[in-house]
Amino acid sequence: MSKNDESMTNPHRSNEPVIMRELDLHMSLSSDSLETEKSHLLPGDKNIFDPRATKNTISSLLGMTIVFGVLNSSGALEPLIFDALNNRSNNSNKRHKFLSHSNGYIFSARTNFSKQTVSSVNISWVFSVNLFFLLGAGIFAGCKVDRSGVKSLTYSSCALATISMFCFAKSGNKLANFIVLYGFFGVAQGVLMTCCFSGLSCWYSKNLATFSAAISLGGSIGGIVFPIFIRKSYAKFGYETTILIYGGIVAFLGIGCSLLCDDNFEERNLNTNKKDESFSDVCKIYFKDTINLKYFLSLKFIIISIGLSAAEIGTSIVATYLTSYCTKKGYSQQESYNFITIMNAFGLLGRFWGVIADRWLGKFQVIITCMMIAALSNFIFLLAFGKHTWAMYLFCAFYGSSISGFLSLCPTAVSSLCNDNDFGKRFSTMYLFAACTSIPLLEISGVIIGDQDSNIRYQQFWIFTSLILLLGSFCYLYLRISAVGLRWLKY
Template sequence: MIAGNPHFIMPVADDIQLNKVILNAVRSEESDFNEEKAGEDEGLMTNFVKSDDLYYPEGGLKAYLVVFGAFLGLIPVFGAFNMTSVIETYIQDNQLKDQTATSIGWIFSMFSFLTCFTSIFSGFIFDNYGCKHLMIVGTALYFVSFFLLGECTKLWHFILCYSILNGFASGIMMSPLVSCSAHYFKRRRGHAISLATTGGSIGGVVLPLILRPFFNRNEYKWGIRVVSFVSLVLLVISTLLLKERFYANDKFKLSKMIDFRGLKEYNYLFCVLGVLTGEMSFNSALTFYGSYCNFVGLTINDTTIQITIMNSFSTVGRYVPGLVSDSLGRYNCAIFCLFALTMVQFVAWLPFGKYGLNAMYAISCLYGLTSGSIYSLLPVCVGQISDTKDFGKRYSTMYFVVSFGILISSPISGAIIGEKSYFNYQMYIVFCGILSAVSGVLYYLSRYASTKTWGWVVF
């Protein structure tokens, strides 16, 4: 996965960490890539990369159609994460205006929790049975849940439709949408997954823009319905395009779904904890970002624009680090982006957010630019220290752990905000900044555990 300078290529983490042949544990639908034939034709297949005793196309029409399918599917799936602030701000001022910020925060924290928690099952199913069944069921549930969201008027309505039903639907699709591209790319995996995950940022731009005119006219129900139909079309196309290459042969056991043994490896443990704190920071900040904008004097229309700007720059923040990470190192780029995000929160948002609209334009740009890597690079780092056949399982295990942090992050932020004083909002920003700083440190420790050096190395 890592390409260095012309005279030195950093071995991929699979080669560093695991001295075993995994081909017997994997069956491929593409018989052309069996080990015997690969040995005969290796000289003719210079466009393929061999790792884990498997060949990766590293490009081609079929590979990029899969990436495009993942991109389309992640527009609604990750887009639902990225527009939480828009929905939270609207329902806080309308349907749930009699509820506290902490109570409303539970809606979005439970949604994020179930999305991540469900991925332990979807990761196992994807590794062993492929992505079609997951995508079909997830698409149907996603559409129903979002359509019903337009009818919600009470707290328990939102918890049932958005937190539980949509969270479950997003969770069972997240593993195949993120993992499928890894079956076609090894050394260029950072680039491929970054391309796919930019769909989440595009969703965070397009979906709020769809909702904006409806919210301005207080036509919440129709806005949500339009988003549900747009999501349905995108997910159907995504389902048709996604196609995995490998199947594992594991039996259906809990021990096969959750790789707790992997947590004994320090590089994987620190990586998981780094994702945990990074996701807690981003989830907390995004949930109440719109509420903060309202507090410093922005209208609901201005707030929607801020979320759109943030997600627009997040597209760049996802793609560019992923693009350069294949040569500079995924861990290196992730660490840089996490510390840059921390600086934005402490140096820009904390002291200057109170100055209103113009300041928030700059802060939204910077926050989106530096936070995009949380979705694009952090999963790639897990893939760097995992066998391809175990990528879905280890990715799901990571988000199983992350789900419990996300569950409490929004309510904690809501409790910190409390009565919505300026001091409380400042402490909320500090809370988010500390979490992102800790995430950067943990990723640095994970890199050290993998490379055994504190200095510069392409990893």
């Protein structure tokens, strides 16, 4: 029998050499990748309790409290700004009129006073500009971080955050002041976020997902504590004093973050010797590398940027308008703040998604799962059952635990597309893309909600936010399938 005949009668046998060669190649690549992984272990991977790595993890935790802890409290801050812009705060003889009912403090934002002069669409500019700079300002830090570390930028961003928050207390009742000052605070947040994630990648590689989730606890802790503080302080002291105390808290966190921050020049090839570079050389480097649009020639980078944008903006929109939605549904201000607190409390539990990603599932699979859970939570609990208290508590549980999972992992997923010394630039470029999409999406959200008096508009709003999160999950699903196919692998 000829070889061809034998192949036709026994096709499995004819494929054996090919299969064996592919298996040998796979084993060879796996061995090479394992040796490479071992050779690139960073201090936090060699010893999980390494003192310097632990110190920088705590520093990043404090920094992320300033970044995402304040962002997650946007829903608590929105009624204060509403009152300030409509001359309903910082007036002691009026403020005592707001204290009523057994459920505590009731904001004046919707009832009992003169006709509003500033709408939700106007106020949305305060948060959209802040979010734009939070997501986009890191582009100016990425090149600096890759060249000379994060320490100096951490100092300056913490100082800017403190100063801008103190000035925010003195905004008066002019919308432009709120937009500009909270925008400066967003610049500080954006630079600090790049420093925190880039700095962490200098100490961990194998355990990066776990410790990214750990530092992101700052967002959940801030989201629990800050709304409670804002509500109680505003009821007692008014807008200006509340924000001044808020600025003091930001200053305390910034000092701790700066003192504990350190660079890891020993393990990474950072360019610490720049004596031979002239001023013109430095300018050329920063002009060339600060905004590197060549990254967008890669389809994978475009897809991951869209996915990150959907994750960050979708959750920011929900955080901004959830309190107003609860008020519209008839919940008291106390209950609305309780929902925010519970949601962020479940966010603490959701940080364990990072451990699951490192140990079993992989970053991309966890991100896909969590984003789909968050989108379905919007569809099921808010869109259909928002008027029921039990549904709101279930929403807080599912949504809070899921968003903390993907928000802590999305920034580190870009490490799969770059090398060690390219992380900062790619990270900041990806967030610049997210920033450019944040303003139109936030403004569309404000237009959809309108004057906050229509239930149908809120229903349309939750459909809009759910579709944004679903788009993000499909982006990461595409990247996962393009990398490893439909096989069940840790990725």
